[in-house]
Amino acid sequence: xxxxxxxxxxxxxxxxxxxxxxxxxxxxxxxxxxxxxxxxxxxxxxxxxxxxxxxxxxxxxxxxxxxxxxxxxxxxxxxxxxxxxxxxxxxxxxxxxxxxxxxxxxxxxxxxxxxxxxxxxxxxxxxxxxxxxxxxxxxxxxxxxxxxxxxxxxxxxxxxxxxxxxxxxxxxxxxxxxxxxxxxxxxxxxxxxxxxxxxxxxxxxxxxxxxxxxxxxxxxxxxxxxxxxxxxxxxxxxxxxxxxxxxxxxxxxxxxxxxxxxxxxxxxxxxxxxxxxxxxxxxxxxxxxxxxxxxxxxxxxxxxxxxxxxxxxxxxxxxxxxxxxxxxxxxxxxxxxxxxxxxxxxxxxxxxxxxxxxxxxxxxxxxxxxxxxxxxxxxxxxxxxxxxxxxxxxxxxxxxxxxxxxx
Numbered sequence: 001x002x003x004x005x006x007x008x009x010x011x012x013x014x015x016x017x018x019x020x021x022x023x024x025x026x027x028x029x030x031x032x033x034x035x036x037x038x039x040x041x042x043x044x045x046x047x048x049x050x051x052x053x054x055x056x057x058x059x060x061x062x063x064x065x066x067x068x069x070x071x072x073x074x075x076x077x078x079x080x081x082x083x084x085x086x087x088x089x090x091x092x093x094x095x096x097x098x099x100x101x102x103x104x105x106x107x108x109x110x111x112x113x114x115x116x117x118x119x120x121x122x123x124x125x126x127x128x129x130x131x132x133x134x135x136x137x138x139x140x141x142x143x144x145x146x147x148x149x150x151x152x153x154x155x156x157x158x159x160x161x162x163x164x165x166x167x168x169x170x171x172x173x174x175x176x177x178x179x180x181x182x183x184x185x186x187x188x189x190x191x192x193x194x195x196x197x198x199x200x201x202x203x204x205x206x207x208x209x210x211x212x213x214x215x216x217x218x219x220x221x222x223x224x225x226x227x228x229x230x231x232x233x234x235x236x237x238x239x240x241x242x243x244x245x246x247x248x249x250x251x252x253x254x255x256x257x258x259x260x261x262x263x264x265x266x267x268x269x270x271x272x273x274x275x276x277x278x279x280x281x282x283x284x285x286x287x288x289x290x291x292x293x294x295x296x297x298x299x300x301x302x303x304x305x306x307x308x309x310x311x312x313x314x315x316x317x318x319x320x321x322x323x324x325x326x327x328x329x330x331x332x333x334x335x336x337x338x339x340x341x342x343x344x345x346x347x348x349x350x351x352x353x354x355x356x357x358x359x360x361x362x363x364x365x366x367x368x369x370x371x372x373x374x375x376x377x378x379x380x381x382x383x384x385x386x387x388x389x390x391x392x393x394x395x396x397x398x399x400x401x402x403x404x405x406x407x
Contacts, residue, residue, distance in 0.1 A: 003059070004391060004392075004394075004395035004398075005391075005392050005395045005396065006059070006060065007058070007059060007060040007061075007391065008060075008388045008389070008390075008391035008392035008395065009060070009388075009392065010044060010059070010060030010061050010062060010388075011060060011061055011384060011385070011387065011388025011391065012385060012388045012389060012392075014039075014041055014060075014061045014062060014063055014384075015381050015382075015384045015385035015388060016385070017039065017063045017066075018039040018063075018377070018381040018384075019378070019381050019382075019385070021037050021038070021039050021066055022374050022377050022378050022381060024037070025037065025369045025374050026369065026371065026374050028367055028369060029367050029369040029371055029374075030366070030367060031106075031335065031367050032106045032107075032108050032335075032364045032365065032366060032367070033073075033104055033105035033106025033107065033108075033335055033364070033365050033366075033367075034073075034106075034335060034367035034368070034369065035068045035069060035070055035071075035105065035332075035367075035368055036068070036069050036367070036368055036369045036370070036374075037066045037067065037068050037069065037332075038066065038067055038069060039063060039065075039066055040063070040064045040065040040066070040067065041061050041062070041063060041064060042061070042062055042063075042064035043058045043060075043061060044058055044059040044060045044061060044062050067328055068328065068330070068332055069368060070327055070328070071368050072086075072087075072088075072365065072368065073105075073365045073366045073367055073368035074365075074366055075087075075360060075363045075364070075365060075366070076363065076364050076365075076366050077362060077363055078362055078363065078364055079362070080110070080362065081295070081296045081297065081298060081361055081362055082109045082110055082111065082117065082296065082298075082361075083107060083108055083109065083361070083362060083363060083364050084107035084109065084298065084302075084319065084359050084360065084361055084363070084364075085107055085359070085360045085363040085364055085365040086105060086107070086321065086351075086356075086357040086358075086359065086360075086365065087300075087357045087358045087359070087360050088356065088357020088358060089323060089355060089356055089357050090321035090322060090323055090351070090356040090357050091103035091104060091105060091321060091322045091323075091324075091337065091346075092104050092105065092106075092107055092125060092126075092319070092321065092322075093125070093126040093139065093320055093321070093322050093346070093348065094118075094119055094123035094124060094125055094126065094336075095123060095124050095126060095141070096121075096123050097122070097123070100338075101126070101339075101346070102123065102333070102336040102337065102338060103322050103330070103336065103337045103338070103339070103346065104119070104335055104336050104337065105365055106119065106335045106364075106365070107363075107364060107365065108120055108364055109125055111144055111146075114143075115143050115144050115145060115146050116141055116142065116143050116144075117141075117142040117143075117144060117304075117317075124141045124142070125141075125142050125319070126139045126140065126141065126142065126320050126348075127139060127140075127142040127302070127304075127317045127318055127319045127320045127350075128140075128317060128318045128320055128350060129142075129143075129316075129317055130303070130315040130316060130317055130318055135318060135350070139320040139348055142304070142317045142319070143317075144293065144296070144304065144306060144316055144317070145293065145306065145314075145316065146292065146293045147290065147291070147292050147293065148288070148290060148291045148292075148293070148306075148308045148310065148312060148314065149290055150179060150180075150181060150182055150183030150184075150288060150289050150290040151179065151181075151286070151287050151288045151312075152179060152180055152181040152250075152251060152252050152253065152287055153178035153179050153180075153188075153252060153253070153259060153285050153286055153287030154253055154254050154259060154260060154286055154287065155259065155260045155261075155262060155285065155286050156176060156178065156188065156234075156259060156260070156261050156262070156283075156284070156285040157261065157262040157263075157284050157285070158174055158176065158271075158280065158281075158282060158283045158284065159270045159271065159280070159281035159282045159283075160172075160174055160271055160272075160278070160279065160280045160281060161271075161272045161273070161274050161276060161277070161278060161279050161281070162192055162194075162201055162218075162220075162271070162272070162273050162278055163274070163275065163276060163277055163278040164198070164199065164220070164224065164273050164274060164275040165275050166194040166278065167194065168194055168195065168196045169193060169194065170193070170194045171191060171192065171193050171194075172192045172278040173189055173190070173191050173192070174189065174190045174192070174280055174283070175187055175188070175189040175190075176188055176283045176285055177285070178252065178259065178285055178287060179252070179287035179288060179289055180247055180250035180251060180252040181250045181251045181252065182248070182249075182250040183288070183289035183290040183310075184247070184248065184250055184289075185289060186207060186208050186246065186252070187207075187208055187209070188205065188206075188207055188234070188259065189205065189206045189209075190203055190204075190205050190261070191203060191204045191205070191206065192218075195217070199219055199220040199221065199222070199224075199273055200217060200218070200219050200220075201217065201218045201219075201220075201273070202215070202216070202217050202218075203215075203216055203217070203218060205234045207234075207236050207243060207246075208243075208246045210240070210242045210243055210246070212234055212235060212236065212237070213235065213237075214232075214234055214235070216232065218263075218271070218273075220272070220273030224272050224273045224274040224275070225272060225273075226263070226264055226270075226271050226272065226273070228264050229263050229264055230263075231260050231261065231262050231263060232260070232261040232263055233256075233258040233259075233260055233261075234253075234258060234259045234260075234261055235253075235256075235257060235258050236252050236253050236257050236258070236259060237257065238251070238257060288308075288310045288311065288312045289310045290310065291308035291309040291310030291311070291312060292308060292309050293306050293307075293308055293309075294307050294308060294309050295307045297361075298319075298359060298361035299359070299361075300351075300352060300358040300359055300360070301318065301350065301351055301352040301353075301358065301359065302318050302319030302320075302321075302350060302351030302352060302358075302359040303315060303317075303318045304316045304317045304318065304319070318350050318351070319350070319351045319359055320348050320349070320350060320351070321348070321349065321350070321351050321356045321357065322346040322347065322348050323346070323347045323348075323349070323354070323355065323356055324339065324343045324344055324346060324347070325343070325344040325347075326342055326343050326344060327343060328343075329341075329342030329343040329344075330343045331343075
């Protein structure tokens, strides 16, 4: 009889634990990135099994484990570009205030006052920095520049047609804005003058209306295409008092103070000499004035682009994701997971590579708790609890009856 009461007690304890798991799942049914747990039960082996043979009974039930269910939850659209969801395998990597890496599916992120991408607890999101299109090899804190420094112009190019029917000494000007190292805006003008030779134009350059001393000639083929020529260096001589006055201590161009005009290359704009109206088709130059971060854009590979008020679009970083050989062995701590000996070390790669999922921006992965299923499990747990309580009650009545027989 005593064993029956003990067995019933194990059933009460196991059912209580199952109710705790169900309650936690239901309480977090609206928690972003939450992964529900289930309850596994196991029969407690009779310690005297070897001698009792087929008459041996078990010693009740115990909770063998509470595994996390890593089934992907549905996505919910939000209005924040820094909200991210993983479509596929992997975990976001964040570092807590002590620098310990944690792993989560909750992608509710924002930019803190220091420009770091962080989650709701201020833990820093990890990723790869991008500079000039080159991805760093080691993940680190994702820091997003809220201000972009001015960049001096070093190269210009443009597409235009110079009318072959222009009268001798007729001019056509191409002007474009260029920037000095302080973000100051200047006007670079190329002045084309038709010569008396077919398919030939002289050209000069001015900087804010100041003659740069450039004096060269362009020639076109009979079909109007430009005869190949090397890139042209336009010297902005800051020793000239007028140029120095307009630059106000700033610099422009390369280290030699020259702006390169890419006249002819596979990637340059096209310059032609057709017998049609002189016209500018397009103008391009590098260099920008200073600007503030206006907005962000995140693509499916986790690349974060910054759009600045100066019109510059910069690749800033790429989100890193982690993968584990045995994610079921991860240690669960709220909405975070920590690696264990069983899970193995995290394998880190950029999002969208190495079998890892892609990033859905403006979205969050909601809890994968199946409310209907949890209520069914709740009823089952309640019935098991009642049955275990009934075992204890009946066993107690039987013991009472036995004691009455003795009396």
